[in-house]
Amino acid sequence: MSEEKENIQFQLTNELIGQVEELIAIKSDKELKSLLDEFHYADIAEILDELNLEEAVYVIKLLDSETTSDILMELDEDNREKVLRNLSAKEIAEEIEELDTDDAADIIAELPEKRQQEVISQIEDEAHKAEITELLAYDEDTAGGLMAKELVKVYDTWTVAGCLRRIRGQAEEVTRVHSVYVVNKQGKLVGRLSLKDLIVAKSEKKIADIYISSVDFVNVHDDVEDVARVMAKYDLEAIPVVDENQILLGRITIDDIVDVIKEEAEKDYQLAAGISQDVEADDSVWKLTKARLPWLLIGMFGGLGAAGIIEQFNDHMGAFVVLLSFVPLIQATAGNVGVQSSAIVVQGLANNSIGGNIIKRLLKEALLGLVNGFAIACIGLLVTHFVFNTSYMVSVTISIALVAVILMAALVGTFIPIFLDKRGIDPAVATGPFITTSNDLFGILIYFLIAKIMLGF
Amino acid sequence: MSEEKENIQFQLTNELIGQVEELIAIKSDKELKSLLDEFHYADIAEILDELNLEEAVYVIKLLDSETTSDILMELDEDNREKVLRNLSAKEIAEEIEELDTDDAADIIAELPEKRQQEVISQIEDEAHKAEITELLAYDEDTAGGLMAKELVKVYDTWTVAGCLRRIRGQAEEVTRVHSVYVVNKQGKLVGRLSLKDLIVAKSEKKIADIYISSVDFVNVHDDVEDVARVMAKYDLEAIPVVDENQILLGRITIDDIVDVIKEEAEKDYQLAAGISQDVEADDSVWKLTKARLPWLLIGMFGGLGAAGIIEQFNDHMGAFVVLLSFVPLIQATAGNVGVQSSAIVVQGLANNSIGGNIIKRLLKEALLGLVNGFAIACIGLLVTHFVFNTSYMVSVTISIALVAVILMAALVGTFIPIFLDKRGIDPAVATGPFITTSNDLFGILIYFLIAKIMLGF
Missing domain, CATH: 3.10.580.10 (CBS-domain)
Structure with missing residues (x-):
């Protein structure tokens, strides 16, 4: 009882993850169990979030359900979904038995409809089963959806x-x-x-x-x-x-309310940055694109609308003036991408959910930028050429510039907050006007440099 | 004990505020006391935030210090500061005696240095005094600054x-x-x-x-x-x-932590929207300008930088092309102002701290827009004329457009979230790219319309 106490700050290190992976690989169950027993379930969940699915399921099946039920609750939602798909209805029901009614109902609500019935029918404790069924009837955004029956x-x-x-x-x-x-x-x-x-x-x-x-x-x-x-x-x-x-x-x-407050704040923040849906920095490129592209399209059509307005006032359309008309398009796109990238990184840093590898993060943003950029550029090519009647070369110039600018804005928006965080500066200062302004400048410079190369004016 | 219970949702109505003001005016202490006794201290604080200083101080002096100490903690920080300035050191010390050590230290820390010593010396409970003094020594951003001695x-x-x-x-x-x-x-x-x-x-x-x-x-x-x-x-x-x-x-x-989480989220959100310092929708125009203008200036110099870049690529500077060069300036300004206005309104709505009067709110934003717009326009006039060598008329055109665009963006950014909220739609969807895009379009339209009137091209 007199053992030396350590501060509770848990550090998720690559060594630790490697050690866990190693023990799983050689199926050293006893050692693995005694290693993980040292950690709080919320920490084990952090470790599991870093493992691949097979390894995570292995750990879940190894530990007893009293611990794993709590671990499941703390797992990243996407990972939990995958893990649950790899457990039988009986196994899930065993986890459920260990949970408070509110958590149990939350887990079941995440399952596909058919699976829900299978799992519920496997719950042995009849009182628990009845209470969970009652909770499932409430809308998840109401007090009923959040409450527990335990009191x-x-x-x-x-x-x-x-x-x-x-x-x-x-x-x-x-x-x-x-x-x-x-x-x-x-x-x-x-x-x-x-x-x-x-x-x-x-x-x-x-x-x-x-x-x-x-x-x-x-x-x-x-x-x-x-x-x-x-x-x-x-x-x-x-x-x-x-x-x-x-x-x-x-x-x-109140612990459930803390989660509600955090989620609300994140949602508002992401909406302000033009990111719909609840996404995290660690989500797949596809999921991130779905959340970000719609807003970029809104910004794009705003930029195109601005070009249309400028055209209305113009009476002498030289190639340079045509290019100038599309400056709002370039600027809006660069600004929106930059804010999206920085917001998601800043939030990831605030939640401690961003792993250390900056190069990997930048590569991911680059890939995301290419996917979004390609979509935006294709639409840009078609709309400028067929709606604005710009020459083929000018349309191609604008499209190439869009890809380049999106790529640049995504990388700047990702790099600056991470850089500031490493220096001990609050990365949130780098969002908003700061990122927007630097992306405006870089964006317009890139645009005209590409135009000079392509059109040689 | 069998009285009918009401839902705890407290509604701050104009009738209630009027009633309280009336009772203060006729100094009907007994009735006022029995009216306020029905409410939770957090509700009384909301009422006091709506009264003028004299009335608020009247109520604080009327109620007993057990209640008023809690009310003081819940008051808006600016109002608390003003109320405390109207209480004697002895009166503040009496409030302090009723508070837990963490709250007591927070209140004292807000006072001017000299006042702090006076108040501390008036605290009669020596143990309480020693504990508060200990807490005051810790940095407010550390665990020591947040903890209470009571346990x-x-x-x-x-x-x-x-x-x-x-x-x-x-x-x-x-x-x-x-x-x-x-x-x-x-x-x-x-x-x-x-x-x-x-x-x-x-x-x-x-x-x-x-x-x-x-x-x-x-x-x-x-x-x-x-x-x-x-x-x-x-x-x-x-x-x-x-x-x-x-x-x-x-x-x-955890209740103190809930406040920390909310404040952090608000700070990040405001930084992302280009609002430095901790401001609220109800703060004075001067305080809001101080928090917002610096970011607008960053955006402005970004826009001017963009104009400089465009000029580098231009070989034939007609008046229209010159105007086009400043499109990024107009766009960046409109975007930044719109995001600032909408962010502060969205946050005010989320905190329930925005009173109902939409016209009053729009008038305030208009005033704020004029103040910021005038500052930005003056700088714009000087920089375009003397650095970019634009003609006097073009510089004046750009300056007038800047004021008009800032005014428009501030009003759109304020009106849309309030409108959505009244319709039961989450106002946060109206921030970010949505506001930016509509402001881009309106801004560029206003810019060229003013140019057409001024320069008649």
Whole structure:
């Protein structure tokens, strides 16, 4: 018990990952188990996120379900989906049995419809099964979709002594007891008590005489964002959830709200940067393209619209003036790509979810830039040539410039935040106008250099 | 005790504010007190944020310090500063006595240096005074700056029964008991216990036999962002803070971390939108200008740089071509202003801190746009005329266009998010490329229309 304590900052190193991979390769189960036993499940999840699917499934099957159920909850969503596809309905049901009802329902909700029924039918604990089924019925964006059924509930007719006795039973089920909720005979929420209040009170007192009747609560259909706002505003650590008749249905704890707040903030940030869907820096190029290309297209048609406006005012269309008309297109594209790239890197750095290899990250951004750039350039070629009637050479020039500018903007937008972070400067300062402005300049320079080479004016 | 419960969603209405103002005007203290007594302190703070300073101070002096100390903590920072300036050192000290050490230290840290000493010397509770003074020594961005001294601490040599007895004493001081921290004779943190563990354990057991030795903790000098990351990752609701020698110094609770996470997210979001400093939609035009103008200037010099690049490639400078060279300037300015305006409105909407009056909000943005626009236009006039040698009329055209475009972008950036929010659409979708693109188009149209009027080409 007197062992030296270490600071809890867990460091995910390449050595550690290599060591785990090595132990999996030689199937050294006992050593692997004792190595992983040292770590918190959230840390094991970080390790598993770095392994390939086969290795991750191997570890999940090796460890006991009490640990692996928690690990599953912490895994990256995409990885969890893949791992679950490699487990049988029976195996998933075993994981589910170990989880609190809210987490269990979340995991099941992620499964394909048919799989959901198979897994639910394999859950042995009937009470747990019924509660999970109840939770699955609520919309995931409502209080019902976030709440857990686990809570400590006492009737107002009980005595303090009787209460403490029964709480001992209920509390075994509940990881953390924030508040003891007091209900009347009909199950309606009438008040609350803290464990502290119970400990301090005389044991022969009735609950009805000591409970606190002012109790905050939310309705099961309230929006999670409203719940988050209320809990943050009133500094609540848990809030009971009731139905229209004030019947106590469950409770929401602050750790789930922290996740809601973080996800909301990330969503807003990504939307502001022109990234739809919930994507992370580690997602596939295809998924990232789907999230980013639509916004680039909006920006592109804005740029083309601007060129159209400029044309309306022009009465002498030389090649140079035609090129100038498309400056807004180049600029908007460079700006949008730069902000997208930097926003996703900044967020990845803030979440600690970006691995150390800067070259690998830049190569990925380059690939992403080429994919997006090629799509944008093709549309650009067609629209400029057929709608704006620019010469073939000018259209090709604009298209090549678009690819080059997107590539450049993506690399600058990725490199600068990582560079700043390594120097200990908050990478968020490099997003927004800073990135946009430098990309404007580089973009226009690249555009006219390519035009000079292609058109030789 | 059987009164009907209402949902906790507090609605700040103009009627309510009017009612409070009325009661203050006629000095109807008793009625005012009984009206405000119905509300949570966080709600009263929201009401006070809407009153003028004199009225707010009146309410603070009217209510007892147990409530007002909590209200003060929830007030908007600028308003708190003003209210505190209107209280004597003695009055502030009385508020401080009611607060937990972490909140108390935060309030004192906001005061001017000289005032800090006066207030501290007026605190009567010597232990409280010493603890606050200790906390003031830590950097506000470290665990030490965030922690509270209030916690429940037991020695490993105690018995469960002795423990429970003494906890009753300590717990009176601590609003929420998350964990009971176990220390050895030297005060070193060796483990933890939950209240649940204590209740479940046999009363004659020694703490040393039942405590859990795996306890997460942070060092007093750790960065708050790291603490936030750790607490979110491991789903902790409180974490003990120790010094280099593992001596238990304090604890950080999740409600403070929620604030850190929200502030961090807001800061990143605002930086991405080109807004430095921590500003809110309700801040003064002057404060908002200070936070926004520097980024607009960066964008402006980017646009001017782009014009310089375009000029390098040009061999025949007609008036129209000269105007075209400055398209990047117009575009960058419109884009930056639009993103700034929309980001601050979106964040205000997310925090529920934007009052309902859309016309008032638009007028404020218009004023802000005029101030920023005038500054940008003056610089634009000088730089285009003297550095780019454009004719006087062209320089004036560009300057007028800059003011018009900034005004337009600010209004569009403000109006669209508010409009979407009223329709029940997430206003965050209107930030980023969406706003930028529409502002590009409007901006270029306005630019050439003004040029047509001014230069008549």
